[in-house]
Amino acid sequence: MGKPPTAAGMPDELSRRLGVLDAVVIGLGSMIGAGIFAALAPAARSAGSGLLIGLALAGVVAYCNATSSARLAARYPASGGTYVYGRMRLGDFWGYLAGWGFVVGKTASCAAMALTAGSYLWPGQAHAVAVAAVVALTAVNYTGVQKSALLTRVAVAVVxxxxxxxxVAALTSSASDAARLDVGDDATFGGVLQAAGLLFFAFAGYARIATLGEEVRDPARTIPRAIPIALGIALVVYALVAVCVLTVLGPEGLAEAAAPLSDAAGAAGDDWLVPVVRVGAAVAALGSLLALILGVSRTTLAMARDRHLxxxxxVIHSKFKVPHRAELVVGAVVAVAAATADxxxxxxxxxxxxxxxYAVANASAWALTPAGGCQARVVPVVGLAGCLVLAFALPLSSVVSGATVIALGAAVYAVRRALTARG
Incomplete structure (x- = not known):
């Protein structure tokens, strides 16, 4: 794969400054964020006592996606992630559709993370705080990816x-009751699948590592190592937290909790921990937001290189070596969404x-030469099926709105192709 086209007269490559640890931390900053503070309660409402089964299913799908993404990133170490992989393995349309889904979906995710931070820091002015957070973190990303990696490392440590x-508070609490982990009659197959789809939201950050393909050293070695390490750490952390919160609150209490981890700390008798958890949730949301803006801007860069945007x-900044125009546009769109969205x-x-x-990522990985043996084919098939099942198991409103926007993206692509052919 040759060098991607860029604007005339500007540097055509980003600077490779990130090592394995930096890449792992960026992935963790995206995964171990507001998702674990926010996703447990709605997942418990869907799955009841089957929450842990839903978490396991989400982890299996995430593992398949991570494995496919790692193989593809080693082959195509360029900014853009699945947008690039889809184009190379499946054709221009599928790469475009993946890029469209990522940019639009993750822009919405950026707004959600900003609003989560705002609701924890200043509930009465959540939208204003969210917009301020977007502006501040866009400025951090603008000045270089190394500063972003350093700030993300601090956020991950705090969280x-x-x-x-x-x-620790849950395990040492007298409110803890291991019997609450038993799967009861309230767990249904459909509910468990819906919970898995909701919990998958908290796993999706490892894509950020792949989208930074042009900014890591020795990407063929670094990316395949960083993705599974980040995912494995996140899965262990999520499992521990979910088990502990369930043992303290139980499925019904967790389902009704507005702030599950804060409620668990209070139920465990550690009132001093409640404000600490609130601050931790805000830091987690800001860490996720930082990494999300980073990833969306890199996919925007890749799509702009191919004139899909x-x-x-x-254009890449001559001093900071970042796609500064893409970052500013993404930051502006996210700020507007954070000011108005739910x-x-x-x-x-x-x-x-x-x-x-990720469905496109798995299909792209399946299309690779199966040099890795049987696993190289089985894993992307399981990942593709899992992504589609979880997507359509989400609440109906999410399915309808998501499918509508994906269809709109396909229509834009078709119109653009028709106009290009006429021209």
């Missing part, structure tokens, strides 16, 4: 410390778009 405190967005609607919409994105 892991808060989650560890919640786990306005070509001036492909958190629940944004999360559901984002989940559908992300699952479509």
């Amino acid at each position: 892991l410390a808060v989650l560890a405190a919640v786990v 306005p070509h001036p967005l492909a 958190v629940r609607g944004a999360i559901g919409f984002s989940s559908f778009g992300v699952l479509v994105y």
Whole structure:
């Protein structure tokens, strides 16, 4: 694969500055974010005592997606992630559709993360805080990816410390009751699938590693190592937290909790931990937002290079070596969405778009020469099927809105192709 086209007279490559640890931290910053603070309660409402089964299903699909993404990223170490993989393995349309789903879905996710931070920091002014957070983190990303990686590393450390405190409080609490982990009659197959789809939202961050393909050192080695490490750490953390929260609150209490981890800390008798958890949730949301803006801007860069988005967005800053125009546009769109959007609607919409994105990733991985043996074919098939099942198991409103926007993207592509052919 040759060098991607860029605007005339500008550098055609991003600077490779990130190592394995940086890539793992960026992936963790995207996964171990507001999802674990927000997704447990709606998932419990869907699955009841089958929550842990839903978490396991989400983890299996995430593993397949991570494996497929790692193989593809090693073959195509360029910014854009599945947008690039789809184009190379399946054709221009499928790459475009993946890029469209990612940019639109993750833009909604950015707004959701910003609003989550706002609701924890200043509930009465959540939208204003959200917009301010978007502006500040866009400025951080503008000045270079290394600063973003450093800030993400701090955020991950804070969040892991808060989650560890919640786990310890739950395990040492007299309110803990292991019997609450039993799967009861309230768990249905459809509910478990819906919970898995909702929980998948919290796993999707490892794509951020792949979208930074032009900014990691030795990408053929770094990316395949960083993705499974980040996913494995996130899965272990999520499982521990889910088990501990369930043992303290039980399925019904968790389903009714507005702030599950804060409620679990309070139920465990550690009132001092409640405000700490609130701060940790805000830091988690900001860490996710930082990494999300980073990933969306890189996919925007890749699509702009191929003129699926306005070509001036492909320009790379001569000093900071970042796609600064793409970052500014993404930041502006996210700020508008954060000022007007609803958190629940944004999360559901984002989940559908992300699952479509990974469906294309798995199909692309299946199309690779099966040099890895049987697993190289089985894993993407399981991942593709899992993505489609979870996408259509989401709440109906999320399915309808997500499918409508994906169809709109396909229509835009068709019109553009027709106009190009006439020209």
